[in-house]
Amino acid sequence: QTVVTQEPSFSVSPGGTVTLTCGLSSGSVSTNYYASWYQQTPGQAPRTLIYSTNTRSSGVPDRFSGSILGNKAALTITGAQADDECDYYCVLYMGSGISMFGGGTKLTVL
Amino acid sequence: EVQLLESGGGLVQPGGSLRLSCAASGFTFSTYVMSWVRQAPGKGLEWISVVSASGGSSYYADSVKGRFTISRDNSKNTLYLQMISLSAEDTAVYYCAKGTTMITGNYFDYWGQGTLVTVSS
Numbered sequence: 326q327t328v329v330t331q332e333p334s335f336s337v338s339p340g341g342t343v344t345l346t347c348g349l350s351s352g353s354v355s356t357n358y359y360a361s362w363y364q365q366t367p368g369q370a371p372r373t374l375i376y377s378t379n380t381r382s383s384g385v386p387d388r389f390s391g392s393i394l395g396n397k398a399a400l401t402i403t404g405a406q407a408d409d410e411c412d413y414y415c416v417l418y419m420g421s422g423i424s425m426f427g428g429g430t431k432l433t434v435l
Numbered sequence: 436e437v438q439l440l441e442s443g444g445g446l447v448q449p450g451g452s453l454r455l456s457c458a459a460s461g462f463t464f465s466t467y468v469m470s471w472v473r474q475a476p477g478k479g480l481e482w483i484s485v486v487s488a489s490g491g492s493s494y495y496a497d498s499v500k501g502r503f504t505i506s507r508d509n510s511k512n513t514l515y516l517q518m519i520s521l522s523a524e525d526t527a528v529y530y531c532a533k534g535t536t537m538i539t540g541n542y543f544d545y546w547g548q549g550t551l552v553t554v555s556s
Binding site (some may be wrong): 326359361363365370371372373376377382412414416418421422423424425426427428429 | 494540
């Protein structure tokens with residue numbers, strides 16, 4: 326069974342840039358997977374950042390951007406801030422009504 | 436303002452059943468796809484089910500297929516999740532999430548605060 330892959334953890338310096346990726350255990354991610362990205366702090370509901378690969382959700386600062394990099398979907402955060410430190414999840418639409426979350430990336434800002 | 440309010444969670448014994456509800460407001464409920472997503476304690480998010488705007492089509496993750504049933508009542512602006520044959524692996528916070536107008540390419544743009552389901556004897 327295909328699995329959606331994300332880096333388990335990543336670290337970035339304050340003010341720095343980081344790119345998180347979202348891939349497939351088998352195959353390449355394209356815009357046909359309608360990648361979306363979500364941010365979650367402990368104990369809170371997720372917050373939508375990006376949908377349809379590269380469209381920012383309402384109210385999301387332009388420090389967050391989505392793209393396809395090589396064979397993966399990517400979330401790039403520029404000018405990292407302390408409150409960006411949380412978990413990030415991607416979702417891929419697999420077809421036939423099925424969506425699949427990646428395992429999530431724990432981002433540390435230090 | 437979009438609001439999603441889940442209810443119906445609680446403690447249930449293994450093998451038991453539970454029905455979750457999600458009351459929606461602030462948007463035209465009957466126009467949008469709705470989903471359930473869950474999160475086991477200390478774990479990641481897991482998509483479990485989606486229903487079309489009309490309620491005519493629904494899809495499930497393999498982990499819940501045959502045990503969970505998603506439905507909606509557009510006259511009451513409410514989404515449901517009927518769960519049977521529950522096991523400890525179903526222990527999680529269950530979120531309802533508003534989607535797009537079509538299942539193809541669906542994503543989750545608004546989320547409820549979640550309701551906790553604990554399966555334990």
